[in-house]
Amino acid sequence: MLGLEVDELAPVAKPFTGVVVGEVLTVEQHPDADRLRVTTVNIGSGEPLQIVCGAPNVRAGMKAPVATIGAILPGDFKIKKGKLRGVESQGMLCGASEIDLEDKIDGLLELPNDAPVGVNIREYLKLDDNVIDISITPNRGDCFSIRGIAREVAVINQLQMNEPEIKSVDATITDEKKVVINTDGAPRYLGRVIKNVNVKASTPEWMEQALARSGIRTHSILVDVTNYVLMELGQPMHAFDLAKIEGTVHVRQAQ
Known part of the structure; x- marks a missing residue:
């Protein structure tokens, strides 16, 4: 009746565990591999972890997802303590694809500077969520937005919609274009x-x-x-x- 049909309800990301927000403290060249770096990473508890990383964008001070020992990533990939070219690695710094997100760059998923170290990455990125794929008929162009869909759902359920509060901003620039x-x-x-x-x-x-x-x-x-x-x-x-x-x-x- 509304012209809104749910085609699919899909999780934002596949299940994975043991990944937290980490802060890279130091980065040094691997002694036996040109493309690898040896990093120390703060994960908010215990001693900093030594992690061998090959991402081109790894640097001291950045924040990124860290898969700790025992973490299980999408595809049932379990993180274990091991050695890369003779250097012990106590986890893995993750790119977006390793936690089932779209890769924007070749390298680690860079998190904002204010990302809280040690917080579960699923919680921080709100990955325990679903995407609702809605098919909308051409005559319902007013529903091509979250606001439009919310308005229709409110009407059909006889609920009051909470409109977003948008403050007007007075113009202070006198430049004009005809x-x-x-x-x-x-x-x-x-x-x-x-x-x-x-x-x-x-x-x-x-x-x-x-x-x-x-x-x-x-x-x-x-x-x-x-x-x-x-x-x-x-x-x-x-x-x-x-x-x-x-x-x-x-x-x-x-x-």
Whole structure:
């Protein structure tokens, strides 16, 4: 009746145990292998672990998932104490794929600097969760967002929906661009100039995870933020480089 059909309910990540947030304290060259490093890693309890690692992005001070001795990773892969080229390794520093997440880079999954050392990685990344895959008919474009789906579920169950609180921000920049709109296809077009944006900033891990669970790959902070707004609120947005916009902005069908 609603035009919303659940196609699948799938876990965010396959089961695994024994993986915690770790902080790399030291990194030294392996004595007998050019591509390996010998690290010491703080996992929040006991003495730091010595772990041999071949990831190209390993460095002192970074935080990453650590599979401790006895951990069982997806695929029933058990972590044991062993030696790599003669050097003892007491665990494994993990990339995203080793905990059943999408790899963005070749190397370790880098966690934010404020990630609490020793916390179970499933808890920190909220991996004990499910993705609900919903099929939406073309006439229900108003449901192409979390907000839209929540609104429909609230209506059908006669519940009050808790709308997100969005605070307005007054415009402080006087720059203007003339906009010509073909109202046949776009009855309304809004834009705002924003300056002093750090385009090199990293997308927060929580936002990357939210986008990934909706099947959206991360790109850059500006693209990720606009995609997140679309996913949450259903509002399409696009960020332009102000320095590259010359003359009038035309909103029309492609020609």
